[in-house]
Amino acid sequence: MSTVDFLLMASEGGKPNPMMNIIFMAGMIAVMYFFMIRPQMKKAKEQKEFSNSTNAGESIVTSAGIYGKIVRMNDDGTLAVEIDRNTIIKMDKSAVSMEMTMALRKKMSAEVKA
Numbered sequence: 001m002s003t004v005d006f007l008l009m010a011s012e013g014g015k016p017n018p019m020m021n022i023i024f025m026a027g028m029i030a031v032m033y034f035f036m037i038r039p040q041m042k043k044a045k046e047q048k049e050f051s052n053s054t055n056a057g058e059s060i061v062t063s064a065g066i067y068g069k070i071v072r073m074n075d076d077g078t079l080a081v082e083i084d085r086n087t088i089i090k091m092d093k094s095a096v097s098m099e100m101t102m103a104l105r106k107k108m109s110a111e112v113k114a
Helices: 003-008 018-053 098-113
Strands: 059-061 067-073 078-084 087-092
Touching: 018 098, 059 098
Parallel strands: none
Antiparallel strands: 059 067, 067 078, 078 087
16 A cells, blocks of 8 residues: 555545545645746746837847847837848737847847957
């Protein structure tokens, strides 16, 4: 008999204890919340704050891997991004990748220092 089976059995002749099942399920839900749902919500909040903090003139990288510079912030939540001379595309703010943009900025600052 395993430890889990032992804990789930009551001293009343080996019948399952319903209270232990409830505690076990509550524990599983708590683990899922703290290891899956909460970090995902935190990352989404950081991404939203990053999207709102970007300004015109900053270099960015999109989720699709397109490098560019923000030319204009439009009122409808979109950006005008210059990807080459005289080539401007319109994209949604949420398409800017926080991780890749931060890596690009870190790389650019390291090149400036060197």
